[in-house]
Amino acid sequence: MLLLCAPAWADTLEILGPSSAVAPDGFPVALVRKDSAGRPVPMGKPSVQADGAELREDTAEPPLRTFVVTPRPGARDVVVRANVDGLAAQARYVLGPPAAEVRLALEPPAPVKGKDTEARLTVQLVRPDGTADDSGAPPVVRVSVGRVEGLERTGPGTYRARYVLPDTRYPEVAILVAFSAWPSPQSVHGAYGRVLVPLAASVNLPGTTEPDAEIAIDIAGQTFGPAVAGHDGRFRVPIIVPPGHRIGQGRVVDKVGNVRRMPIDLRLPPTDGLACVLQPQRLPSDGVSQARLVCATSDAMGQPVDDARVTTQVRHGTLRGPTRAPGGLLEWRYTAPRKLVSDERIEVAWPQRGPGSRESPALELVQGPVAMTRLEVGDALVHHGARTRVEVTARDAFDRPRPGATVELSALVGTFGPAEEPQPGTFISAWAPPATGAATDVDLRARAWGPSGHEPARITVWRAAGELYAGVSDLAGLPVPGQPLRVDGREVTTGTDGTVRLGPARPGTLEISHGVWTGLTRTVHVLGADGPVFPLERPLVSSAASQRVRLAPEIPVNVRLKVSGTRVTYWVEDANGQVLMGREVFVSLTGGQRAEERVEEGRTSFTVRAPGPVSVSVADVATGVTALAEVRP
Structure with a gap:
């Protein structure tokens, strides 16, 4: 079979x-x-x-x-x-980052003050196999003395800049430290490197000796001079002083040939032997975000110091470290505080090297973005031709007011006035429906996001109504607008709210990468038209808040009636909300009596005295428009 x-x-x-x-x-x-x-x-x-x-x-x-x-x-x-x-x-x-080393080089390698004013700096990002790496952010370069200007990319993993020498005339050592972040410019991950540059000084050394004598000076094994003193004994010897040499050896020959040797104090001040770089320099106040602090040390001669006792102080966050690396490098990890502070400061010092060996890296602590939006409308019933107050409240993930947000108001009909922020996180506007029309219900909607971030750190993907969306945010979660993304080879750009629509969720794998920071990527797996999607995250911008109002036909005036306990206040206003002064009205109570009546700025108030609930009606005599309310003593 x-x-x-x-x-x-x-x-x-x-x-x-x-x-x-x-x-x-x-x-x-x-x-x-x-x-x-x-x-x-x-x-x-x-x-x-x-x-x-x-x-x-x-x-x-x-x-x-x-x-x-x-x-x-x-x-x-x-x-x-x-x-x-x-x-x-x-x-x-x-695991990244791909770059294992950052190499720095100067041309000329040992510039001389008084002769050179700047040098060309080259920074190379190198993989473990020695090839150039072009996946990281442009390096952040810090220098102990002088300044670095005009950093620009000149090739794969290669950057050039100008190193401008300091204006001081004494010799010292410049410490240049570079950090290349990966996969985004706000990451703590990446490679770093440093170079120690001895800056010799070319000066004319003045002095006084015997009249008409010859004087020569030996510094670091090199002889300068001889120069002949004048009849008054004054002289100037052109010398080049390398850093770390504070004493020269003078040799004086008088007119009859006698030779005298003497030490000459060059009177050089203490120099800076410390340079630090902090990456990133902008952190959210969330209690968990970290920055990487790397410091390089140098002795007076331009040699690294492996056992330097560098101290650190911080006001609000925490510092963990240091860990030591070859070449006199030290590293700390800074963790931001959870509370909002504006005076955070990191102090780094090397007391044994002198008072000039101090650093205070710049650090900004920022609040997270809007996470919750609430909308309140002044009136549940609004007449055509009138307007009503609209209040939007923006809060962050810790339920703190979020000032500076962008607020977008919308409705199918009517217009909104500009949103103003009278107090942090609270935005006030007004909605004005059309002048005429039939009765209907209208949904007022409010979206709030931001404020906008500056540098990309994350790509977020989420799903809504069968569509996929992506957003770019910084380390604090603030949306970053105008960011180029590549989605399976297709180029898109984030809008003003940092988000972009990717289209229907189709089964397959979606590769999303930043158009500039190529290491910043997101792989999204769509396992069916109805999902699931992995990884799936919360939307970058919180959903809109809405409130429905009843839109009624237009009326010539509006009678307002406000009850607070037993106190009643009424007034008449026009369609634009302006109080109409001296308007004739008729007031009626179903029981009790009015007392303590008072008029202030067109608004009349009185107290209801009655043993039980009382209905109060206020009618505008000219139009018959009436408002009703109940008072419960």
């Missing part, structure tokens, strides 16, 4: 994760089991391991099982292995 079997396709197990180099501070992955048709299906409890990393299970997103992978220090790649229901999968992830 011959038995024929139709082929059967078994289920598969896949690991979903990034497709490009990953950052050392961790990344998400997910397990998905697919049936023979490629559809995600439920799975049992998986066994997951990670070589070179710590692994923890994240919030469940059925039918996916999600995990956070945190690479161990020093790891260059991570391998994730998974087994479930007799199925197995494996994925390998390469």
